[in-house]
Amino acid sequence: MAYIPKNKIQTNLYTSGEEFILLKDNSNYTGPYYKLYNGKFFTGNTPNDLSTIEIIPISPRSSDSNGDGVYYSLFPTEQDYKNGEFTRYFTCRRNQPIFTEVDKKTFDKYKQKNNTVFWRTNKPFSLFWQLTGDINQVAQTNKNITELTEQREKVIGLGLFLKENWAQYYKEKP
Numbered sequence: 001m002a003y004i005p006k007n008k009i010q011t012n013l014y015t016s017g018e019e020f021i022l023l024k025d026n027s028n029y030t031g032p033y034y035k036l037y038n039g040k041f042f043t044g045n046t047p048n049d050l051s052t053i054e055i056i057p058i059s060p061r062s063s064d065s066n067g068d069g070v071y072y073s074l075f076p077t078e079q080d081y082k083n084g085e086f087t088r089y090f091t092c093r094r095n096q097p098i099f100t101e102v103d104k105k106t107f108d109k110y111k112q113k114n115n116t117v118f119w120r121t122n123k124p125f126s127l128f129w130q131l132t133g134d135i136n137q138v139a140q141t142n143k144n145i146t147e148l149t150e151q152r153e154k155v156i157g158l159g160l161f162l163k164e165n166w167a168q169y170y171k172e173k174p
Contacts, residue, residue: 004036004037004047008036008037009034009035009036009037009046009047010034010035011034011045011046012032012034012045012046013032013033013034013035014031014032014033015029015030015031015033016030017029017030018058019057019058020033020041020055020056020057020058021055021056021058021075022043022053022054022055023053023054023055023056024053024054026075026169029043029055031043032044032045033055034046034047034052040054041054041055041056041057042054042055043055058075074088074089074101074102074103075169076129076131076169080131081131081132081171081173083131084130084131084132084133084173085128085129085130085131085132086128086129086131086169087104087126087127087128087129088101088126088127088128088129089101089102089103089104089106089107089124089125089126090102090107090124090125090126090127090155090158091107091110091122091123091124091125092122092123092125092153092155092158093121093122093123094121094122094123095121097155097156097157097161099155099157099158099161100122102124107124107126110122110123110124111124123153123155125149125153125155127145127146127149128145129142129145129168129169130142130145131169131170131171132170132171132172132173133173135167135170135172138166138167138170139166139167139170140166142166142167142168143159143164143166146158146159146162146166147159
């Protein structure tokens with residue numbers, strides 16, 4: 001790893017679980033970690049530890065976010081993997097491309113124009129996300145669905161919000 005000044009790293013942090021998952025396989029992580037200046041997290045106490053692995057924060061499964069641009073990544077279940085796909089739910093500010101991924105419960109509140117969410121300023125929409133199959137075909141399908149959703153729902157910029165990671169959550173079927 002390249003040299004990173006000490007003032008750009010928070011070291012010797014610890015999670016007792018249910019806060020982070022391993023990026024490589026979406027499994028729960030418990031143990032020491034550190035945070036870099038760019039917002040990325042890694043296993044181990046410091047960047048000098050051998051074999052550190054990137055971890056990502058788990059956001060609450062229920063989020064009543066108002067579309068503040070925070071990325072609430074909600075993960076597929078084992079049943080979703082058996083089905084080969086799952087539905088992802090989002091909101092987008094009506095006047096600018098600021099996206100938030102939300103859970104089904106929050107999505108329903110937006111659709112029902114519930115006053116506990118900012119439904120007047122945020123548009124809810126969903127899309128199917130392919131999880132299994134040939135990785136190239138999965139990526140192409142997810143890209144196509146995202147582009148179609150951008151056009152149909154007039155939510156241009158969704159692909160960029162998703163970092164064009166068309167194979168996100170992909171798993172090979174055994």
